[in-house]
């Protein structure tokens with residue numbers, strides 16, 4: 001199943017710089033592992049925003065929820081999920 005996911009990152013302004021760097025490094029490693037496995041086939045920056053749009057390819061809602069809630073940045077993001085179906089005109 002494919003899902004469109006938008007993530008808006010909202011790190012606290014006063015966050016400790018070392019803690020910020022550490023969580024960002026863990027986020028990068030986590031997302032790159034999922035990208036390599038094909039579970040996260042698209043990850044795009046939204047121009048002018050600290051946000052991304054992503055496509056996830058997972059078995060079901062529960063797998064997506066587990067992956068998203070495991071993101072190191074999950075406590076610092078607003079996440080919006082849109083399930084995708086096949087468009088009848090798609091070729």
Ligand SMILES: O=C(O)CC1=CCC(=O)O1
Pocket residue numbers: 007009027028031032050051052073
């Ligand atoms: O910077 C972001 O958009 C948040 C994020 C998701 C995966 C990643 O590596 O960073």
